[in-house]
Amino acid sequence: MAHDLNHGAPVADLQDERPSVGQIADVFVRYANFTLGGGSATTAVIHGEIVGKRGWVSEEQFGLSFALGRLTPGTNLLAFCTGIGWGLRRWTGAIVALLAASIPCTLFVVIITALFAEWQENPFAQAAIKGAIAAAVAVTVKTVWTIAHPHFRPGNRIRAVLIGATAFALHTFAGISPIDVLLLAVVIGFLLSASS
Amino acid sequence: MNIGHLYLLLLKGTVTAFAGLASLPVIQESLVDHYHVLTNEQLNEAVVITRSSPGPVGLYVVSVGYFAGGLPGAVAGWLAMITPALLIIPMVHFVGRRMQHPRVRSVLQTIVITSAGLLLAAAIPLGRDGLTGAITWAIAVICFILLLTTKFDTLWMILGAALVSLTASSVGLMAYL
Incomplete structure (x- = not known):
C-alpha cells in the first residue's frame, strides 16, 4: 500500500505500480541534471514526466513536495527531488533520487571548474571571463529580488523592506555575521507573528 | 584546510539558506573574510560556472569547494549541497500541515527576506572585484x-x-x- 506523502495515510493501492530504484534513478538523472533555466524549469520537466506521463505521483503529492522543497534549507530542487523519492520508495527512493539528481551535474561542474582554472592563463579567455563575471554580478543582484519578491506583496511591503534593509545594514555597517543576522531574523519573525 | 572543516563551513552556509545563492554571504564570510582560502574573484567565477551550466544554482558550492580544496574540496561542496535536502523527509512526514501555521510562516518569511538583504550586502565586494x-x-x-x-x-x-x-x-x- 502506498501512503500519502503528508501523514502516512493510505491513498491508493499502488504497490504494484511503484517504480523500481532503477526507474527512479533514470528519471532523475535525465530530467533533474541537464535542464537549463533553473529550478522552476526543471520542476516543470519532472512534473510532465512523473505526473503527466508516468503517473507515479498525484498532483497533490507533487504539490506537497514542491511546497516543502521551497521551505527546506539549501537547494530547493534537490529537496523537492528527495521528497518525491521518499514518497515513491521511502529512504531508498529518497537517497536514490537525491544522488541521481546531484551527481551528474556535480561532475559536469567539477570538469568546467577545472577547465576554468586552465583557461585563466589564456589572455583571450581572461578577457571573456571579465565580461562573464560582470554578468554574474548582475545575476547575484537580481537574485536578491528573485528571493524577496514573493514576500513583497501589498500590505507586507513595508515589513519586507524594513527586514531586508535591516539585515543589509547589520551586516554591512555593523559588521554582524550573516549567521547572527539570520538567528536574529528567527527571533524577529517569531515576535512579529505573536504581535499580529 | 581540512576537508571535514571545509564541509562544515560550506554546510553552515547551505543549511541556513533557502535558495541557491542565498548561502553566499555566509560562505563569503567564512572562506573569504575569515579563513582566506577563497577570493571574491573565485566566488564570482563559481557563480559564472554554475550559471553557465545545467543544474541547480546551488551547485556553485561545488565550484567553491574545488577552488578552496581541489577535488576533495569539490566532494565536500557536493556533500554540503545535498545534506540539507534530507531535511525534507521529516518535514514531509511530520510537519506537513504545520508549515501553514502563521508563526512558522512568519519565521520562514523573515529568514527569506533577511537572506535577500544579506545577499545584497555580499554583492558589494563581488562588484568591487568584478x-x-x-x-x-x-x-x-x-x-x-x-x-x-x-x-x-x-x-x-x-x-x-x-x-x-x-x-x-x-x-x-x-x-x-
Missing part, C-alpha cells in the same frame, strides 16, 4: 535590466557578456574592462 572599468559596469547594468525585464536565459546572457568583453579586448579596449 566591475573594474566602464565596459564591465555597462555589461552589469545592461544584464541587470535584461534580467528584470526579459526572460532571457542567464546562460546566453553570460555568454553574450563574455563575447562583448572579448571583442572589446581584441579592439584594444582592455583598459576599460
Whole structure:
C-alpha cells in the first residue's frame, strides 16, 4: 500500500505500480541534471514526466513536495527531488533520487571548474571571463529580488523592506555575521507573528 | 584546510539558506573574510560556472569547494549541497500541515527576506572585484535590466557578456574592462 506523502495515510493501492530504484534513478538523472533555466524549469520537466506521463505521483503529492522543497534549507530542487523519492520508495527512493539528481551535474561542474582554472592563463579567455563575471554580478543582484519578491506583496511591503534593509545594514555597517543576522531574523519573525 | 572543516563551513552556509545563492554571504564570510582560502574573484567565477551550466544554482558550492580544496574540496561542496535536502523527509512526514501555521510562516518569511538583504550586502565586494572599468559596469547594468525585464536565459546572457568583453579586448579596449 502506498501512503500519502503528508501523514502516512493510505491513498491508493499502488504497490504494484511503484517504480523500481532503477526507474527512479533514470528519471532523475535525465530530467533533474541537464535542464537549463533553473529550478522552476526543471520542476516543470519532472512534473510532465512523473505526473503527466508516468503517473507515479498525484498532483497533490507533487504539490506537497514542491511546497516543502521551497521551505527546506539549501537547494530547493534537490529537496523537492528527495521528497518525491521518499514518497515513491521511502529512504531508498529518497537517497536514490537525491544522488541521481546531484551527481551528474556535480561532475559536469567539477570538469568546467577545472577547465576554468586552465583557461585563466589564456589572455583571450581572461578577457571573456571579465565580461562573464560582470554578468554574474548582475545575476547575484537580481537574485536578491528573485528571493524577496514573493514576500513583497501589498500590505507586507513595508515589513519586507524594513527586514531586508535591516539585515543589509547589520551586516554591512555593523559588521554582524550573516549567521547572527539570520538567528536574529528567527527571533524577529517569531515576535512579529505573536504581535499580529 | 581540512576537508571535514571545509564541509562544515560550506554546510553552515547551505543549511541556513533557502535558495541557491542565498548561502553566499555566509560562505563569503567564512572562506573569504575569515579563513582566506577563497577570493571574491573565485566566488564570482563559481557563480559564472554554475550559471553557465545545467543544474541547480546551488551547485556553485561545488565550484567553491574545488577552488578552496581541489577535488576533495569539490566532494565536500557536493556533500554540503545535498545534506540539507534530507531535511525534507521529516518535514514531509511530520510537519506537513504545520508549515501553514502563521508563526512558522512568519519565521520562514523573515529568514527569506533577511537572506535577500544579506545577499545584497555580499554583492558589494563581488562588484568591487568584478566591475573594474566602464565596459564591465555597462555589461552589469545592461544584464541587470535584461534580467528584470526579459526572460532571457542567464546562460546566453553570460555568454553574450563574455563575447562583448572579448571583442572589446581584441579592439584594444582592455583598459576599460
